[in-house]
Amino acid sequence: MSTPFYVSPQQAMADRAEYARKGIARGRSLVVLQYTDGIVFVGENPSRALHKFSEIYDRIGFAAAGKYNEYENLRIGGVRYADLRGYTYDRDDVTARGLANVYAQTLGTIFSSAGEKPYEVELVVAEVGAEPEGDQIYRLPHDGSIVDEHGSVAVGGNAEQISSFLDQRHRDGMSLAEALKLAVQALSRDTNGTEREIPAERLEVAVLDRTRPQKRKFKRIVGRQLSRLMQADNAAVTKTDEPSDEAPEE
Amino acid sequence: MEANPRSTGRLPAAFLTPGSSSFLDFLAAHSPEMLPGGRKLPEGVVEAPHGTTIVAATFPGGVVLAGDRRATMGNMIAQRDIEKVFPADEFSAVGIAGTAGLAVEMVKLFQLELEHFEKVEGATLSLEGKANRLSTMIRGNLGMAMQGLAVVPLFAGWDEGKEKGRIFSYDVTGGRSEEHGFAATGSGSIFARGSMKKLYRADLTEQQATTLVVQALYDAADDDSATGGPDMARRIFPIVTVITEEGFRRLSEDESSGLARSVTERRLEQPDGPRAALL
Numbered sequence: 001m002s003t004p005f006y007v008s009p010q011q012a013m014a015d016r017a018e019y020a021r022k023g024i025a026r027g028r029s030l031v032v033l034q035y036t037d038g039i040v041f042v043g044e045n046p047s048r049a050l051h052k053f054s055e056i057y058d059r060i061g062f063a064a065a066g067k068y069n070e071y072e073n074l075r076i077g078g079v080r081y082a083d084l085r086g087y088t089y090d091r092d093d094v095t096a097r098g099l100a101n102v103y104a105q106t107l108g109t110i111f112s113s114a115g116e117k118p119y120e121v122e123l124v125v126a127e128v129g130a131e132p133e134g135d136q137i138y139r140l141p142h143d144g145s146i147v148d149e150h151g152s153v154a155v156g157g158n159a160e161q162i163s164s165f166l167d168q169r170h171r172d173g174m175s176l177a178e179a180l181k182l183a184v185q186a187l188s189r190d191t192n193g194t195e196r197e198i199p200a201e202r203l204e205v206a207v208l209d210r211t212r213p214q215k216r217k218f219k220r221i222v223g224r225q226l227s228r229l230m231q232a233d234n235a236a237v238t239k240t241d242e243p244s245d246e247a248p249e250e
Numbered sequence: 251m252e253a254n255p256r257s258t259g260r261l262p263a264a265f266l267t268p269g270s271s272s273f274l275d276f277l278a279a280h281s282p283e284m285l286p287g288g289r290k291l292p293e294g295v296v297e298a299p300h301g302t303t304i305v306a307a308t309f310p311g312g313v314v315l316a317g318d319r320r321a322t323m324g325n326m327i328a329q330r331d332i333e334k335v336f337p338a339d340e341f342s343a344v345g346i347a348g349t350a351g352l353a354v355e356m357v358k359l360f361q362l363e364l365e366h367f368e369k370v371e372g373a374t375l376s377l378e379g380k381a382n383r384l385s386t387m388i389r390g391n392l393g394m395a396m397q398g399l400a401v402v403p404l405f406a407g408w409d410e411g412k413e414k415g416r417i418f419s420y421d422v423t424g425g426r427s428e429e430h431g432f433a434a435t436g437s438g439s440i441f442a443r444g445s446m447k448k449l450y451r452a453d454l455t456e457q458q459a460t461t462l463v464v465q466a467l468y469d470a471a472d473d474d475s476a477t478g479g480p481d482m483a484r485r486i487f488p489i490v491t492v493i494t495e496e497g498f499r500r501l502s503e504d505e506s507s508g509l510a511r512s513v514t515e516r517r518l519e520q521p522d523g524p525r526a527a528l529l
Binding site for chain 1: 268
């Protein structure tokens with residue numbers, strides 16, 4: 001029987017973290033921002049079918065960067081968790097905090113178990129409150145930690161640079177058009193500081209809108225509504241939810 | 251470093267298994283005791299409140315689904331203001347006659363089943379698909395139906411592909427059949443159907459269709475002791491819902507009380523209601 005090479009635990013964890021980080025960095029970044037009526041998710045996504053953002057429950061949205069099959073798996077797990085919890089107790093008892101905890105436990109266990117390959121994903125779980133003060137945004141890195149974020153958060157390839165760009169410019173009480181404009185500006189900056197154009201067709205945008213009369217606050221912004229918002233002058237747009245409630249798939 | 255998945259609080263394997271978009275299937279695999287059909291039943295017949303009459307009618311541009319407000323237990327009125335018509339999702343509704351407790355649970359599960367599919371798949375089920383899911387759920391309840399705890403729904407919705415309102419009726423075994431024009435279920439359904447048979451026309455407006463179902467419920471309450479008529483003293487009126495291209499809408503209390511009042515007022519002059527031509 002041959003003796004396996006000794007690898008120190010520190011080294012093993014560092015290698016796993018490095019592996020996960022590299023996988024996440026390959027994906028495009030996405031940002032999640034608070035605005036006056038809710039929370040907006042913006043990312044560059046050439047695919048119309050494979051979403052980076054989705055609805056988990058009434059007030060809870062999900063965003064992920066990294067490997068598609070892994071975060072899709074976690075997303076469906078989250079939907080099942082939320083629906084089961086809402087069925088067992090009540091719809092009000094499903095919270096982003098609970099969901100973030102379950103995700104953190106799941107990611108953490110996978111990360112530290114030698115038998116499994118670490119997930120190459122970074123998640124954001126956001127819950128919109130009745131008032132802006134009630135909004136919650138949690139960032140969940142690959143290793144199972146939870147970071148409670150305020151105002152703005154970026155995950156994915158160029159996250160650090162985008163985060164600092166957003167931190168300097170994001171303020172409370174932005175309109176949806178302003179927040180969207182800032183998000184696109186942040187996403188279109190390359191690592192070397194140059195800017196490139198991201199056309200509206202390559203953007204995936206969704207909101208958790210607290211002013212929506214329905215129980216389910218999650219809504220994708222697509223097509224005409226998106227181009228209208230992107231062209232709108234900062235001052236002109238104050239109303240966010242247009243009466244034309246377009247279907248998510250168009 | 252090896253972790254025990256049971257003690258870490260991570261999502262159990264059933265949550266992360268890809269493949270199924272059905273909440274029912276997930277529940278059956280993960281916690282079957284939570285499904286209404288998954289429980290062991292005691293011997294004998296259980297007495298529980300029963301909901302009674304549900305009626306539906308199509309009109310060009312949509313479909314209306316309405317129900318009375320009474321639940322009975324034997325000869326007793328168990329509840330005067332029970333609600334038996336619910337939105338299933340944005341473009342469909344379900345009204346349930348039969349054991350009230352089970353019916354409410356089944357509707358909750360059905361709503362969740364549709365919402366779950368929508369969230370997981372990113373697309374909604376077809377109207378036929380929704381009707382079939384409901385069929386499966388009723389079939390699962392057959393054991394309880396044998397002990398007197400039957401649940402018999404009426405399902406109505408807007409078919410986006412065919413661009414019309416459609417009605418599906420069910421029997422206790424989950425047998426599903428599409429109804430054309432109008433349908434009724436529950437103890438007062440015989441009288442309601444008779445009433446609609448004489449009043450229904452294919453070219454009704456939305457306003458006329460809602461009046462039609464309120465007339466039918468009035469006739470059912472007139473001849474069936476388990477169906478409740480409009481209760482003017484307590485301000486309890488039938489629940490009337492309309493599903494069109496725009497989606498599901500429940501008539502506000504003002505609208506349904508207005509309908510019930512005008513029907514009742516006419517009945518003061520003509521107790522048997524409007525008369526159809528003899529030939």
